[in-house]
Amino acid sequence: DAGVIQSPRHEVTEMGQEVTLRCKPISGHNSLFWYRQTMMRGLELLIYFNNNVPIDDSGMPEDRFSAKMPNASFSTLKIQPSEPRDSAVYFCASSPGSDRGPRRYFGPGTRLTVT
Amino acid sequence: DQQVKQNSPSLSVQEGRISILNCDYTNSMFDYFLWYKKYPAEGPTFLISISSIKDKNEDGRFTVFLNKSAKHLSLHIVPSQPGDSAVYFCAASEGGATNKLIFGTGTLLAVQP
Secondary structure (H helix, E strand, C coil): CCCCEEECCEEEECCCCCEEEEEECCCCCCEEEEEEEECCCEEEEEEEEECCEEEECCCCCCCCEEEEEEECCEEEEEECCCCHHHCEEEEEEEECCHHHCCCCEECCCEEEEEC | CCCEECCCCEEEEECCCCEEEEEEECCCCCCEEEEEEECCCCCCEEEEEEECCCCEEEECCEEEEEECCCCEEEEEECCCCHHHCEEEEEEEECCCCCCCEEECCCEEEEEEC
16 A cells, blocks of 8 residues: 655755645545654644644744645645745655544655755 | 653664663643654654553563653663664654644664674
């Protein structure tokens, strides 16, 4: 079975540019999560969706960040405009649902570098 | 404020010895705890978990211990192998409708041959 798929794997962009990260969750999973990994804060939850509906976006750092989930098999995380401090690894994760426990299945991540 | 803390950024252990990774938490409402392992250029993968109704859970070479009164959990790896070299994240969940999972900052384990 395919796991969580993320694209691109690496993204290098200049400050001020728009960046779009993409995620395809595991088929049948109805919860999707976006995390950001930094040395200082570890894995931070940015936003999560349940049945395609955003449930908690309190972790989204600024209005420059937005996320969408137009259907059960696709989600995007957009940063506009990007800044050097956004450089991090961004992970997408999915899970079967809140009634099946908190275990997450992570994608390989997108390493974002903003110069 | 970090609700889940891993105070040791790194740990080095000899092959065959025991590795002990520690994690502290502040939220007494956490009722489920997990450990994830992460290799470079890969996403974290689930390793082992424990419910707050237990104080120990074992899976092969991996054992997680939970001390609720101290708000502390630890992961023991015995015997340690070079393939165990990775970053280990501790995570805690409050359960309920939100099912939010809070991660620590991770500990880099290096197992020396």
